[in-house]
Amino acid sequence: MRDLARYQEAYAALPFETEQLRIRKRKLLEFLRTYRPRSILEIGCGMDPLFQHYDDFDYLKIVEPADLFFRNATFLASEDHRIEVVSGTLEDNVESLATHGYDFLIISSLLHEIADPSRILMSARTLCNATSIIHVNVPNAWSLHRVLAMQMGLINDVHQISDVQVRMQQAHTFDIESLATLAKNCRFRVIDEGTFFIKPFAHAQMAGLRDSGFLTAQMIDGLYDLSAYLPKFGSEIYMNLMVDL
Numbered sequence: 001m002r003d004l005a006r007y008q009e010a011y012a013a014l015p016f017e018t019e020q021l022r023i024r025k026r027k028l029l030e031f032l033r034t035y036r037p038r039s040i041l042e043i044g045c046g047m048d049p050l051f052q053h054y055d056d057f058d059y060l061k062i063v064e065p066a067d068l069f070f071r072n073a074t075f076l077a078s079e080d081h082r083i084e085v086v087s088g089t090l091e092d093n094v095e096s097l098a099t100h101g102y103d104f105l106i107i108s109s110l111l112h113e114i115a116d117p118s119r120i121l122m123s124a125r126t127l128c129n130a131t132s133i134i135h136v137n138v139p140n141a142w143s144l145h146r147v148l149a150m151q152m153g154l155i156n157d158v159h160q161i162s163d164v165q166v167r168m169q170q171a172h173t174f175d176i177e178s179l180a181t182l183a184k185n186c187r188f189r190v191i192d193e194g195t196f197f198i199k200p201f202a203h204a205q206m207a208g209l210r211d212s213g214f215l216t217a218q219m220i221d222g223l224y225d226l227s228a229y230l231p232k233f234g235s236e237i238y239m240n241l242m243v244d245l
Contacts, residue, residue, distance in 0.1 A: 015203045015204045015206075015207035015208075016203040016204070016206040016207040016210065017203065019206070019210065019220065020197075020199075020203075020235070020236075021046070021048055023196070023197045023220070023224060023236075024108060024109060024137060024236060025048070025050075025053055026224065027137065027196050027236075027238055028050070028106065028108065028135060028137070029053060029054060031133075031135055031192075031238075031240060032054055032056075032104065033056075035103070035104060035133060036056065037057065037102075037103030037104035037133070038057060038058040038059070038103055039057065039058060039059045039060075039100065039101060039102050039103050039104070040057050040059070040060045040061070040102065040103065040104045040105075040106065041060075041061050041062075041063070041097065041102040041104075041105045041106065041124075041127065042060065042061070042062045042063075042106045042108075043063055043090050043105065043106060043107045043108075043110065043120070043124065044063070044064055044065070044066075044069075044107070044108065044109075044110050045062045045064050045069060045073050045085075046069050046109075047068075047069055047072055049062060049072075049073045049076060049077070050062075050106065051076070051077060051080065051083055052076065057082065058082060059082055059084075059100065060082060060083045060084075061083075061084045061085075061086065061097065061100060061102075062077075062083070062084070062085045062086065063086045063088065063089070063090050063093055063097065064085065064086070064087065064088075065087070065088055065089045067087070070085060070087045073085045089120075090120055090123050090124065091119055091120060091123045094123050094126055094127065097127055098126065098127055101127075101129060101132075102127055102128070102132055103131070103132060103133070104132070104133050104134075104135065105124050105127065105128065105132060105133070105134045105135070106134075106135050107120065107121075107124065107134060107135070107136045107137075108135070108136075108137050109137060109138065109139075109236075110138075111136060111138050111172070111174070111179075111182070112138045112139060112172045112173065112174055117172065117182060118182060118185065118186050121134075121182065121183070121186040121188070122186050125186060125187065125188070125243060128242075128243045129243075130242075130243065130245060131242075132242065132243065133191070133240055133241070133242060134188070134240070134241040134242075135238070135239075135240055135241075136179070136183075136238070136239045136240075136241060137236050137237060137238045137239075138172075138174045138179060138236065138237050139173070139174070139235065139236055139237075140174070140175065140176075140195050140233075140234055140235055140236055140237045141158045141159045141173045141174060141175040141178075142158055142175055142176075142195075142232050142233055143158075143195075143199055143233060143234065143235040143236075144198050144199060144200055144230070144233040144234075144235070145199050145200055145201050145202050145235070146158045147233065148200065148201070149202070158173075158175075159173045159175070160173070161173060174237060175237070176193060176194075176195070176232075176237055176239075179193075179237055179239060180193065180239070183239060183241050184244075187243065187244045188241040188242065188243060188244055189241065189242055189243075189244040190239055190240070190241060191240050191241065191242055192238075192239070192240040193237070193238065193239045193240070194227075194231060194234070194237070194238060195227055195231060195232065195233065195234025195235070195236060195237050195238070196224065196227045196234045196235075196236055196238060197223055197224045197227060197234050197235045197236060198223045198224075198226040198227050198230055198233060198234060198235065199223065199234075199235035200223075
């Protein structure tokens with residue numbers, strides 16, 4: 001069982017995660033502006049819930065098991081009647097969540113952190129209708145920084161669990177093929193997939209380059225766009241899924 005208190009502390013201390021979170025949100029927002037869903041379910045919001053960046057919805061529900069993140073989202077959403085925040089896991093709240101339909105469900109930076117990711121996908125599936133879209137993102141085993149580490153002899157294989165993953169209690173290292181297989185086994189079809197943001201170095205090294213002033217905002221934008229030319233090697237994978245009827 002994951003130690004959520006320890007996870008919250010490790011998350012807050014993780015170098016470069018603020019930038020990675022911003023980049024992750026950037027990709028998600030691209031899809032939200034394309035699909036323009038009216039009802040949204042955010043499964044795990046961390047310290048930066050979606051509604052701080054996106055306002056074009058009629059109803060937004062958040063389910064968040066970590067107490068610090070739940071309390072933060074509840075406080076931030078307290079004056080917006082369109083938003084409801086639920087404490088607990090998706091799996092434990094399926095029945096109450098099913099009282100509302102959802103056009104768009106978000107499982108961001110989560111599947112790699114839990115022992116049985118199929119369980120959360122199958123729970124999410126019960127909340128989908130024929131047109132619902134589930135947006136998923138996870139770290140990419142073939143991220144350029146992991147490939148570099150393998151070539152340097154620091155790891156034996158890009159799928160090897162790193163020290164950071166151990167601290168973050170992460171159970172899986174996905175590539176596009178294994179994530180697609182998981183989705184198919186949970187009876188979803190993939191309608192869009194890819195990787196984004198080329199990250200040449202590990203989190204701590206990227207943070208050091210940023211803090212020194214070498215890694216600028218313009219350079220980060222360039223690394224985001226660079227994944228179009230290196231489509232396998234982005235630091236994260238995204239997938240948009242629909243129920244396979």
